[in-house]
Amino acid sequence: MKTLKEMLAEARQVVPEAGPAELAERLAAGEKLAVIDVRDPDEFRDGHLEVATNISRGFLEFRVGTAVTDPSTPIVLYCQTGLRSMLAAKALKDLGYGTVINLQGGYQKWVQSGLPTVKEVPLTTDQIQRYSRHFLLPQVGDKGQRKLLRSKVLLIGAGGLGSPTALYLAAAGVGTLGLMDGDTVDITNLQRQILHTTADIGKPKVESGTRTLKALNPDVNVIPLPTRITVDNVMDTIKGYDLVVDGSDNFETRYLVNDACYLAGKTNVHGSIFQFEGMATVFAPGQGPCYRCLYPTPPPPGLVPS
Amino acid sequence: MQATETVKLLLGIGEPLIGRLLTYDALGMRFREVRLRRDPKCPLCGSAPSIKDLTIHRNGAVGTCETSPDGHGEGVAAGVAPNAGG
Numbered sequence: 161m162k163t164l165k166e167m168l169a170e171a172r173q174v175v176p177e178a179g180p181a182e183l184a185e186r187l188a189a190g191e192k193l194a195v196i197d198v199r200d201p202d203e204f205r206d207g208h209l210e211v212a213t214n215i216s217r218g219f220l221e222f223r224v225g226t227a228v229t230d231p232s233t234p235i236v237l238y239c240q241t242g243l244r245s246m247l248a249a250k251a252l253k254d255l256g257y258g259t260v261i262n263l264q265g266g267y268q269k270w271v272q273s274g275l276p277t278v279k280e281v282p283l284t285t286d287q288i289q290r291y292s293r294h295f296l297l298p299q300v301g302d303k304g305q306r307k308l309l310r311s312k313v314l315l316i317g318a319g320g321l322g323s324p325t326a327l328y329l330a331a332a333g334v335g336t337l338g339l340m341d342g343d344t345v346d347i348t349n350l351q352r353q354i355l356h357t358t359a360d361i362g363k364p365k366v367e368s369g370t371r372t373l374k375a376l377n378p379d380v381n382v383i384p385l386p387t388r389i390t391v392d393n394v395m396d397t398i399k400g401y402d403l404v405v406d407g408s409d410n411f412e413t414r415y416l417v418n419d420a421c422y423l424a425g426k427t428n429v430h431g432s433i434f435q436f437e438g439m440a441t442v443f444a445p446g447q448g449p450c451y452r453c454l455y456p457t458p459p460p461p462g463l464v465p466s
Numbered sequence: 467m468q469a470t471e472t473v474k475l476l477l478g479i480g481e482p483l484i485g486r487l488l489t490y491d492a493l494g495m496r497f498r499e500v501r502l503r504r505d506p507k508c509p510l511c512g513s514a515p516s517i518k519d520l521t522i523h524r525n526g527a528v529g530t531c532e533t534s535p536d537g538h539g540e541g542v543a544a545g546v547a548p549n550a551g552g
Contacts (some may be wrong), residue, residue, distance in 0.1 A: 299479040311476045321468065328469030334476070391523040403475055405468055416523050422510050423519065427475055431468045436492040440467045441483050441502065442475065445511070448485035452517075453505035 168243065171250035177264035180273040183236060187211060194228040195236045196220070198248045199267070203240065205280040209270065212238070213303065217248050221255060231257055238263035238270070278310070287379065291333055305333060309379065312336040314401040316389055316417055318365040319343070321407030321431045323355040329405075330373040336381045337373060338401060341365040342388035389413060394420040405429045411458045418443060418451035 162170075178186070186193065197204050197212040204214040213227045217239070228235055235257055239245040242265050249260040263270065271277060283291075283305070294300040300308075311334050315322045318341040329337060345353075345360040345368055353365075360368035366384035373382045389397065389408070394416055398404055404426050406417045414430070421428040421443065428443040430451065443450045467488070474480045487500040509516045 300477060304477045304479075307477060308473065313472060313476075325468040325472070329472060332469070332473055334472070391520050394520070403472060405472055407468065412523075416520070419510055419517060419520060419523070429468050429471050429475070438467075438490040438492070439487055440471065440490075441487045442471055444475075444482070444484045449502045449504040450508065450511045452510045453508045453512075454487070454502060456505065456508070 167250075168246055171246045174253045175246060175249040175260055175262050177242075177246075177262045178236070179264045180270040180275055183261075183263055183270075184273075184275050192233055193236050193261075194233050195238070196224070196227060197267070198237055198239050198245050203267075205282075207271070207277045207279050208267070209238070210276065210278045210307075217244055220248050221251060224252060224255075224257075228257070232259075234259035234261060236261045236263055238266050240266050241268050242266035278306075280306070281309075287333075290377075290379075294332070308333050309335040311403075312338070312401045314338040314340065314398055314404045315407060316340050316404060316413065317407035317409065318353070318355055318369040319349065319407060319409060320352045320433060322405070323353045323369075325405050325407060325431075326355060326369060326373055327376060330377045330380045330382070333377065333379055335379070336383065336401075338383045338385055338397070339366045339369045339373070340385035340387065340389055340397065341369070342386060389416065391416060395424060398424055398426055401426065403427050403429065405431075407431060411455075414451055415458060421445065422450050 187195075193211075195209055195212045197208050197214045198217045198220055199214070200216050201214060204212075208214065215223045215227060224235075235252060237245040237249045237252070237260065239248070242262060245266060246262045249262045252260045283302075291305045294305050295302055313329055313334050313336070315326050315337060318326065318339050322339070322341065326337060326339060341364075343365050345356045345363055345365055347358075347361055349356060350358060355369040355372045356365060357368065357372075364384075364386045366386045370382040370384045373380055385397065387393065398420055404417065404421050406414060406428055408414055408417065414432070417428060422445050425445050427445070428451075429440075430443055431438065431440045441454075442448070467490075471483055475482050485502050485504075487502050489498045489500065490496075491498070504511065506512050
């Protein structure tokens with residue numbers, strides 16, 4: 161009969177280990193890794209790596225196929241201290257999975273290294289019903305919905321572009337929406353800026369916008385920012401958000417948002433509309449071009465109406 | 467469109483519009499995709515950037531210089547190449 165020590169030694173021969181820092185680095189670099197937390201569901205709920213899927217050790221061989229659809233994707237397993245997952249990793253190797261890595265020191269060491277974790281907040285009955293159609297989408301699911309609820313998006317402009325975007329994001333359950341606009345609602349806005357109603361004429365757009373979004377989905381924390389974005393407030397404003405949506409209506413703001421997002425490393429979801437033509441793109445620092453690559457110089461004032 | 471892109475980026479799913487410009491012509495009801503390249507000479511994200519903070523926005527000048535009236539169009543031509551599949 162083998163001792164536990166022998167079994168672990170045997171597993172270590174075929175299962176490479178990666179420390180928390182190395183794993184964090186590889187994940188940050190965008191490497192495609194399937195991270196599986198093999199602990200029991202109650203341990204998982206108390207705190208886990210954000211990217212992890214929970215499959216308890218006892219179910220691993222039965223369910224790994226649904227979590228890892230492409231067997232060539234490297235799999236990272238972890239448990240509390242790195243022992244259970246080492247044996248579990250050996251079992252996956254025996255099943256024929258090519259690359260199975262064990263998180264050295266497990267969740268405990270990850271936490272001790274000061275790396276981020278998330279706690280599973282139970283969804284309410286209302287939320288389970290509200291997002292039930294998201295749960296049916298394999299790319300979203302329960303895990304994706306929780307991620308959306310934890311996400312923070314800043315919308316610059318609550319006008320023609322910001323209105324539909326804000327409504328869809330609120331409906332989808334993006335947890336925090338910063339709504340920034342210094343304007344008040346004018347009757348000429350109402351034919352397209354669907355966050356606002358006739359009764360809102362004269363009110364700040366962020367006020368009517370907040371009310372509409374809260375009415376649509378009370379889960380969403382809407383932060384009204386009743387001011388125009390400027391060189392003095394832009395860096396402080398964007399820093400607390402995961403992503404910025406530029407729905408502004410002038411070149412000055414677009415360049416400002418572009419530059420600030422690039423310098424702060426924030427992804428900028430850009431859109432613009434002129435009459436019957438619209439365009440959209442995403443500026444992701446380090447991954448693609450920015451607005452200045454597209455438009456190196458702003459058009460002379462007066463040439464292009466906003 | 468911006469909302470869908472945002473959700474995809476937040477969830478890390480699908481192919482976001484990074485490096486692609488999607489244009490929409492409502493009258494013709496046509497979508498077109500243009501591939502965008504990073505400009506190595508970009509004053510912000512190029513290899514030798516001249517914009518390292520937001521000082522440029524302090525005096526009201528947002529660009530590097532005022533060029534010909536079609537500077538706007540030139541920029542597009544220099545920065546993009548039509549996607550083969552258009």
